[in-house]
Amino acid sequence: MSGPQNAMPPIPGTHLFDGDAAAKGFELNAMCYSFNDAANRQAFLDDEEAYCAKFHLTPQQREAVAQRSVLGMIAAGGNIYYLAKLAGIFGLNVQDVGSMQTGASVDDFKAMLFAQGAGQSYEEAHGAMIQKEKVHG
Amino acid sequence: MSGPQNAMPPIPGTHLFDGDAAAKGFELNAMCYSFNDAANRQAFLDDEEAYCAKFHLTPQQREAVAQRSVLGMIAAGGNIYYLAKLAGIFGLNVQDVGSMQTGASVDDFKAMLFAQGAGQSYEEAHGAMIQKEKVHG
Amino acid sequence: MAEIVGAYFTSHVPAIGGAIHKGLQQEPYWKPFFDGFHKVHEWLAQVKPDVAIVFNNDHGLNFFLDKMPTFAVGAAAEYHNADEGWGLPIYKPFAGHTELSWHIINSLVEDEFDITTCQKMLVDHALSIPFELAWPDVEAWPVKIVPFAINTVQHPLPSAKRCLALGQAVNRALQSWTGDERIVIIGTGGLSHQLDGERAGFINRDYDTFCMDNLSVDPAALTKDSIHEMVRKAGTQGVEVLNWIAARGALGEAPVQEIHRNYHIPISNTAAATMLMEPA
Amino acid sequence: MAEIVGAYFTSHVPAIGGAIHKGLQQEPYWKPFFDGFHKVHEWLAQVKPDVAIVFNNDHGLNFFLDKMPTFAVGAAAEYHNADEGWGLPIYKPFAGHTELSWHIINSLVEDEFDITTCQKMLVDHALSIPFELAWPDVEAWPVKIVPFAINTVQHPLPSAKRCLALGQAVNRALQSWTGDERIVIIGTGGLSHQLDGERAGFINRDYDTFCMDNLSVDPAALTKDSIHEMVRKAGTQGVEVLNWIAARGALGEAPVQEIHRNYHIPISNTAAATMLMEPA
Ligand SMILES: [Fe+3]
Ligand SMILES: [Fe+3]
Structure with a gap:
């Protein structure tokens, strides 16, 4: 893709949902979009394999969904606004999802947010969180 | 509606499908849009009353559809691109629809088009058509 | 002639809806955020708007990637909320101002x-x-709405400059409207997250x-960054500040004053902010 | 670098599809229209495009009044035709050029x-x-497409000036594309009806x-009329000439020459026209 943003220095830990991602992730996002409907959420819970097949997920997408890997889903073109609906099926909120992506516990992820509220920069708060995971993880 | 075009002198015999019309005609156009699907066309043919009820046509719209009045449907907010799909159910093409709206026979409507092809202006060709309808009609 | 009474900006994090539903406004976690709304209630009671022009973004309820508009404008008589996938209660419908x-x-x-x-x-x-926050405990919303949805989901997103220009064009439209409504402008989303x-x-x-x-006194200052730079500075979803920028544009180019601000970190994963502005 | 080989314009009346289907090309009614395509076939065989940028309008198949875009751009790997309500045969699919x-x-x-x-x-x-007319009897289309749909259904329509500017912006995009495709621009619809x-x-x-x-030598001349005046002069569906204007814009601002024209009244209810243009 030759969009103007490709000339830009990348943003660490950040994946823009651009044309490449949108093209790659169409099926996965379509499946997640279907979860606006409660009956579809139930159908996924009843038979995940069949439901994913119905949406023609790519092998990479299917694998990421099976592993509940949010970063894997994003790498496979998933957009967080749609993925959040899949997370909702499992009762996961955006802090759970944040924890899954950062490798920190949910409590440590929350503490990182509070630290920013208390005046730390993201870099300070994030650094402390990662340090803690290393020690306790 | 206070769109800029309202300041314009009206165009005789012409109904712009503007916001007023689009708002007024939504249900009728939604029904006609559904006729892209063959099963829906059949459902309309099987039970016109029930099918119109399903789309909540206004009384004015229902009346115009019942009377097969194209001008009536346009007055009720119908857009010709969608209405053409309703006309298609009855095997009517755009020249049939032209005849219905001008009050001329289909042959005379076609002759009016040929006359423009032969070099007459619309006003001349249309005038002749109307004259003929008066004599024969 | 219609009057633009001012603008109301707020974050719109889904968890806020949960807190309202459960009545947690006075809990220590939520209080610093909800306390920012006393002034909003007071102001709205005073300026009494009857129409709201709302700049917001869809989160995968109404739009999908099959047809993703840069700028969508509602022209419906009624707008409904629906299940967004979390099975939460459905919010009240809104009356549109179709004309x-x-x-x-x-x-x-x-x-x-x-x-x-x-x-x-x-x-x-x-x-x-934002409506639940502004008018808690009402049976029906006291304003009709004209909603704008700005694409903040799929890049390329419209630039901040284009969003400000959109808002300014909406202001011109409001200037030429002959009704006598009292209009509040609303921008939702953000801030950084x-x-x-x-x-x-x-x-x-x-x-x-x-x-x-800068939003009140020099909104153009917010339009100097590219979308890419805005993502770097505000976060991938922090670009929702585009809604605020468009809303600021709709206040027009005459001077505007900030009359209220509240800012609190964190609400969910978000820096939550609330502001009010009035014509100066 | 990619090369824009030229532009092809034609009316797109549904009845033409019926005539092709029934093999009526040599019938007196149809011959004056189809005879205009010998030159098109010859030219396409000579310039050998492999991508087509197509400006056209939806007639209520893909878009409805719930979400009506002013300008829609396709980014699909494949585009399919479907039943438009008349039960006619479905046309062949198209390959998209997603990149x-x-x-x-x-x-x-x-x-x-x-x-x-x-x-x-x-x-x-x-x-x-337009594809059936340009490449009759092919198994699959020899070009990939990037389709544009311009709103000619629900007023307000984009002005002719805006459509020309859209095309010119597409031309700038093509100038910065680093592929080596041979690109044909296509505009469909109209003329007056x-x-x-x-x-x-x-x-x-x-x-x-x-x-x-004027289209080849002075396209701006076509942009002086308001949409209302264009409807007066071209008819309610004659405004489809907006697709031609956008396509002309996509040829760019360097000189262009008309190399072919055919015009015949009537095909169905329409003044049917076909043109070819090349960089001068
Ligand atoms: Fe949001
Ligand atoms: Fe057409």
């Missing part, structure tokens, strides 16, 4: 904005939560402060 | 065009018939001639 919608749509297309016109449009928490990627949890107080300091 | 689509989309949004991006898009007779109202059957040879005479 004003079409007036604005006509004016915007004349002004070379290539909008998508929506005679049906589901609205999600990005519209409902990032839900996705290894940088999830990113917040940027400095950038948010820059945005809040 | 070029996204390049153009990025460039257009950067250029402040507020497009709707469509990763799924059904295409109707307005796209299929009116299907609805008491003025149904209206045709205007003088206005069509003005459009065809």
Whole structure:
């Protein structure tokens, strides 16, 4: 893709949902979009394999969904606004999802947010969180 | 509606499908849009009353559809691109629809088009058509 | 002639809806955020708007990637919320102001904005939560709405400059509207936050402060960054500040004063902010 | 670098598809129209395009009034035709050029065009018939496509000036594309016709001639009329000439020469026209 943003220095830990991602992730996002409907959420819970097949997920997408890997889903073109609906099926909120992506516990992820509220920069708060995971993880 | 075009002198015999019309005609156009699907066309043919009820046509719209009045449907907010799909159910093409709206026979409507092809202006060709309808009609 | 009474800006994090539903407004976690709304209630009671022009973004309820508009404008008589996938209670419906919608749509297309016109449009928490915050405990909303949805989902997003211009064009449309409504402008979303990627949890107080300091007095200052730079500074979802920028544009180019500000980190993963502005 | 080989314009009346289907090309009614395509076939065989940028309009197959975009751009890998309500045979599918689509989309949004991006898009007779006319009897289309749908259904329509500017912005996008494709620009629809109202059957040879005479040498001449004036002169559906104007814009601002023209009244209710243009 030759969009103007490709000339830009990348943003660490950040994946823009651009044309490449949108093209790659169409099926996965379509499946997640279907979860606006409660009956579809139930159908996924009843038979995940069949439901994913119905949406023609790519092998990479299917694998990421099976592993509940949010970063894997994003790498496979998933957009967080749609993925959040899949997370909702499992009762996961955006802090759970944040924890899954950062490798920190949910409590440590929350503490990182509070630290920013208390005046730390993201870099300070994030650094402390990662340090803690290393020690306790 | 206070769109800029309202300041314009009206165009005789012409109904712009503007916001007023689009708002007024939504249900009728939604029904006609559904006729892209063959099963829906059949459902309309099987039970016109029930099918119109399903789309909540206004009384004015229902009346115009019942009377097969194209001008009536346009007055009720119908857009010709969608209405053409309703006309298609009855095997009517755009020249049939032209005849219905001008009050001329289909042959005379076609002759009016040929006359423009032969070099007459619309006003001349249309005038002749109307004259003929008066004599024969 | 219609009067623009001012603008109301707020974050719209879904969890806020949960807190309202459970009555947690006085809990220590929520109080610093909800306390920012006393002034909003007071102001709204005083300026008594009857129409709201709302700039927000869809989060995958009404729009999908099959047809993703840059700018969508509602022209419906009613707007409904629906299940967004979390099985939460459905928010109250909104009455549309269709005549004003079409007036604005006509004016915007004349002004070379290539909008998508929506005679049906589901609205999600990005519209409902700011209303729940502004008018708690009402049976029905006291204002009719004209909603705008700005694409903050799929890049390329419209630039901040284009969003400000959109808002300014809406202001011109309102200037030529002959009704006598009292109009409030609403911008929702932001401020800095990032839900996705290894940088999830990113917040940027400095950038948010820059945005809040300049929005009233020099909104063009917010339009100097490219979308890419805005994502870097505000986070992937922090670009929702585009809604604020468009809303600021709709206040017009005459001087505007900030009359209220509240800012609190964190609400969910987000730096939550609330502001009020009035014509100076 | 990619090369723009030229532009092909044609009417797209549904009845043409019926005539092709029934093999009526040599019938007296149809011959004057189909004879205009010998030169098109010859030219395409000579310039050998492998990508087509197509400006056309949806007739109620892909878009409805719930979400009506001013300008929609396809970004799909495949585009399918479907039943348009008349039960006619379904036309062949088209391969999309997704990379070029996204390049153009990025460039257009950067250029402040507020497009709707469509990763799924059904295409109707307005796209299929020009292809059936240009490449009769092929198994599969020899070009990949990037389709544009311009709103000619629901007023307000984009002005002719805005459509020309859209095309010119597409040209800029093509100039910055690093592929080596041979690109043909296609504009479909028109010329003068009116299907609805008491003025149904209206045709205007003088206005069509003005459009065809100026399109190559002075396209801006076609942008002086408001949409309202264009409807007056071209008929309610004659405004499809907006597709031709956008396509002309995509040829760029360097000189262009007309190399072929055919014009015949009537095909169905329409003044049918076919043109070819090349960089001068
Ligand atoms: Fe949001
Ligand atoms: Fe057409």
